[in-house]
Amino acid sequence: MELSTVYYNRAEYIETDTGNKVSRKSVICGSQNIILGGKTIIQTDCVIRGDLRRTGGGHAVVIAIGRYCLLSQRSIIRPPYKTYKGIFSYYPMKIGEHVTIGEGSIIEAATIGSYVSIGKNCIIGRFAIIKDCCCITDNTVIAPNTVVPSFSVYSGSPGAYQDELPECTQELYENKSKDYYAKFTPLD
Template structure:
C-alpha cells in the first residue's frame, strides 16, 4: 500500500487568494458584486462566508442625464476577520413600494464569529462578535464592544461603546472594562479579544 503524499507548502496556501493589500479571501467564500465591496487591507474572508455586494442602491441620474458614480455596498476596514459561514448583507427598507439598500461599514480589527448573520449599518472598530449571532438591519455597534455567542441584536438598536451584549433579544449585560483589547497583535503575542488582529491575520494560511 502506498503512503499518502504529505501536503506541500504550496497546497497549504492555496485555500486563500491574497490581494496586493494583504487581504486573504477563501476560494470557498461566496462574493457577489465584487465591484461594490471594499476591503481595507490585511482582512480575511473565510470559507463559506457570503458577502452580498450585489445588494446596492442603484445609481441615481443626475440633472445632466449622467449617472452618479458607483456606490460601495460593503466597506470592511483593516485587519478584520469574517469567519466561516457568515452572511454579510447590507440593510434595506421599503421606500415608495421598492426595496432600497443602504451601505454597510465595518471598522478595523473586527472579528465576526462563525455562522453569524450581519445586516448592520455600522460596526465600529475593535469589536468582537461571537458565533451564531444575528445583527439585524440598521443596528449600530460602537467601538470596543463584545457580542456574546447566539445573541440577536434587534433592528435599529445602537450598542454604546465598551458594552458587553448578550441575549435574544440583545441587552447590555456589562462593560468590557479597562484593558480590553490591549496586549494583542504583536509578534508572538496571543490574540486578545478586541485587540489588534494583524498577528491573527498573518497566522491564517
C-alpha cells in the first residue's frame, strides 16, 4: 500500500542538522538527556520526559531514540522507574531504529528494539523489553517486565502472543519508515 504525502506547517516544526523534525507543540523535558539518532519525527502534543533521571552520578542519557522513528501525536515517552533498596530511581530507555509509536500510546519500556510498530492507544509497561521486528496492535497493554520476542505480534489487554511476523519484516518496516519520512512534507 502506497503512503500518501503528509503535509505539515513548516513554522510548527523545528528541523535539526541531522534531519529530526520536532513539533514546537510537543513537550520535551530535559532535552540535554535525550539523544535523537536522526530523521526522527516527533509530532504534535508528544511528551518526552528526559528530565526524569537518577540523581547523582551515572547515566546522563535518559532516552535514546534511533534513526527514522515516528512518535505520533499525543504519545508519551518516559523512562521506567522502581524503588530498589529503599531508593526511588529512574532507569535509561533505549528505542531502536525504524520504530513507529502510534497516537496516544504511553511508553515506559526499558528497551524497544529496531523495526518495531506500536499501534494507537497502547500502554507499554515499565521495564518491558520489546525485541527487534515486532508488532504491537492498537489498544494493546503490555504488562510491566514483559519480554516480547522477535517476529511476534502482540495484542489484547493484557497483551498476549497472537501471530508470527515474516522474515521480511525488517525490510518492510525500514521501507515504511523511510517512505513516511520522505513524504512528511512542509506546506509552502
